[in-house]
Amino acid sequence: MQATAAALTPPSLLDYATSCALPTPWAQFTLHAWVEPATGKEHLAMALGDLSTGEPVLARVHSECLTGDVMFSQRCDCGAQLEGALQRIAEEGRGILLYLRQEGRGIGLVNKIRAYRLQEAGADTVEANLQLGFHADARNYELCRPMLEQFGIKSVRLMTNNPRKIDALNRIGVTVAERVPLLVNRNAYNNSYLNTKQAKLGHMMAPLTAVEQGEQALVEPAKAPSSAS
Ligand SMILES: Nc1nc2c(ncn2[C@@H]2O[C@H](COP(=O)(O)OP(=O)(O)OP(=O)(O)O)[C@@H](O)[C@H]2O)c(=O)[nH]1
Ligand SMILES: [Zn+2]
Numbered sequence: 615m616q617a618t619a620a621a622l623t624p625p626s627l628l629d630y631a632t633s634c635a636l637p638t639p640w641a642q643f644t645l646h647a648w649v650e651p652a653t654g655k656e657h658l659a660m661a662l663g664d665l666s667t668g669e670p671v672l673a674r675v676h677s678e679c680l681t682g683d684v685m686f687s688q689r690c691d692c693g694a695q696l697e698g699a700l701q702r703i704a705e706e707g708r709g710i711l712l713y714l715r716q717e718g719r720g721i722g723l724v725n726k727i728r729a730y731r732l733q734e735a736g737a738d739t740v741e742a743n744l745q746l747g748f749h750a751d752a753r754n755y756e757l758c759r760p761m762l763e764q765f766g767i768k769s770v771r772l773m774t775n776n777p778r779k780i781d782a783l784n785r786i787g788v789t790v791a792e793r794v795p796l797l798v799n800r801n802a803y804n805n806s807y808l809n810t811k812q813a814k815l816g817h818m819m820a821p822l823t824a825v826e827q828g829e830q831a832l833v834e835p836a837k838a839p840s841s842a843s
Contacts, residue, residue, distance in 0.1 A: 625651055628760045636660060640704035643711075648761065655715040657757060660700065663708030665765040670791035672709035673770035674699035675758055675779060678717040681726070689730065690807055694798035699773050702794075712761050719743070720752030738810040751815065755782035762788055775817045795819070 628648045636645040643660040650657060665671050676683075676699065682692030696711075703709030718726030721743065729742035740750045762770070769789040772780060773796040780790045797819055800808060811817040 627652075628657065628757050630764060631656075638700060638704075640701050641707075643700075643703075646761075646764065648757075650715075650757065657715055657761065658713040659761055659764075660703075660711045660713070661765065662703050662710070663706075665708065665710060665767055668768075670769040670771050670789070671765075671767050672703055672706050672773065672794065673762075673767070674703070674709075674711040674773045674796070675755065675783070676711055676713050677719065677753060678713065678715050680717060680723055688801055688803040690804055691798055691800075695773075695796050698796055698798045702773065710762075710765065710767065712758055714753075714755075714757060716753045719750075720754070721746070721748045733807075738814070739807050740810060740814045751778065755779065756786055758783060758788060759786045775811075775819045777816045777818065793818075 628650050631647040631649055633644050633646045636643045638660075641662055643662050646659040646661060648657045648659075649655070674695075676692075676696055679687075679690060679692035681687035682690045683696050684693075686693060699711055703711065717723045718729065721729070725746060725748065728746055729737075729739070732742035732745055733739060737745060743750050743752075762768075767788075769791045770783070771792040771794050772783065772790045773794045774780065775795060775797065780793060783790050795818065808817075808819065812819055
């Protein structure tokens with residue numbers, strides 16, 4: 615039997631879709647959109663300035679966190695990191711933010727909420743994922759390569775505290791020329807989450823000082839509802 619041309623063509627990892635101007639409080643970015651054929655997920659990039667000069671590009675690879683990015687959740691540092699990264703790119707006048715739709719470190723929104731519930735019962739962020747039958751971090755960064763290739767970007771100055779992200783980018787052939795720390799928003803709600811990221815996931819950030827801990831203790835987290843509704 616003769617194979618058809620379609621059967622011989624490997625499916626593409628990511629299809630570029632379109633772009634538009636995106637004015638924000640910090641700068642007017644260009645928003646680019648792709649579709650991932652395997653999942654139907656829509657991935658995004660916010661780009662600013664001339665990215666094709668060959669100079670390493672200030673970059674943030676941000677994984678979706680609906681609760682933090684959109685709903686102002688203080689459980690994590692995501693919303694503040696998103697804002698901080700865009701602000702920094704705007705200050706330099708050049709850079710890119712990749713917004714990957716891998717919510718909840720890749721386990722999805724509903725499972726992340728299940729994980730939060732387990733955290734309210736005493737698990738830390740890693741234990742909760744494991745109790746639900748997932749890896750501590752189920753993310754994959756291979757889509758970054760076609761997204762960056764769209765702009766001819768081979769080398770980045772990556773805003774992150776996560777060493778796994780740096781390794782993952784290096785493995786797919788994107789050079790991380792520099793790590794730019796992105797430390798924001800420690801508070802009474804996210805302090806133990808950030809400490810667990812540091813202790814169990816290897817994130818590069820300092821725990822609260824004793825003085826800061828005293829200050830943070832003044833801000834008590836609101837009690838979670840105790841009923842099983
Ligand atoms: N499963 C799970 N996911 C979480 C939890 N808190 C935040 N997340 C998700 O963790 C991811 C955070 O992604 P990033 O902003 O890329 O941060 P990071 O990998 O910690 O590394 P940085 O680059 O240092 O910020 C998002 O997908 C969030 O939805 C949690 O308690 N459990
Ligand atoms: Zn978050």
